[in-house]
Amino acid sequence: MIFEKTSILDMWKIKIKRESDERGSFGRIFCEDLFRINGLESKFIQISSSRSNREGIIRGMHLQHSPSSEVKLVQCIKGGLHDVVCDVRPWSSTYLAKEINILHEQDDQILYIPKGCLHGFQTLQPNTEVYYSISTQYDPINAAGIRYDDPILSIKWPLPPTCISNRDRELPFYTHDFLK
Secondary structure: OEEEEOOOOOOEEEEOOEEEEOOEEEEOOOOHHHHHHOOOOOOOOEEEEEEEOOOOEEEEEEEEOOOOOOOEEEEEEEOEEEEEEEEOOOOOOOOOOEEEEEEEHHHOEEEEEOOOEEEEEEEOOOOEEEEEEEOOOOOOOOEEEOOOOOOOOOOOOOOOOOEEOHHHHOOOOOOOOOOO
8 A cells, every 4th residue: 555645634645556467456455554554543433335326426525523523535446536625624734725636446546534624526427436434433413514616615526516415505605613
């Protein structure tokens, strides 16, 4: 595994290092020891999947408030997506910075998203599937988010939106007291 820092404090891109032969390839997508050595969260208690049936679907921008703040590992295992992470931690040196990554099933890249960062994506291909490893249980009381079209975050989505959930449409716009 190759760990690469990003433009957001405590966020990482993790590249799967593969060994290949005539059968195909093998690569490690998680190693508790390597995560711990790199100072990263190494306990993930939930793995989830989202499947999107067409391109242009926007999911996000989501996080969980404390005490249920979560670290996420995000990997596109089918299709492709425009992934956006926004740092909304007021104390962070990268406060309000955005990190944008294009993830495809063949790129073998995992994003490590720290607590206090919003996450969302737009599908670039039909039948896109994303795996999430999450460090805490889903907590509907502390589940939160900011609208995908918030003017302060100013996210430039590459495609016109084809579908956005009612929940995501009803999320509030960003205010500086967003994190509790």
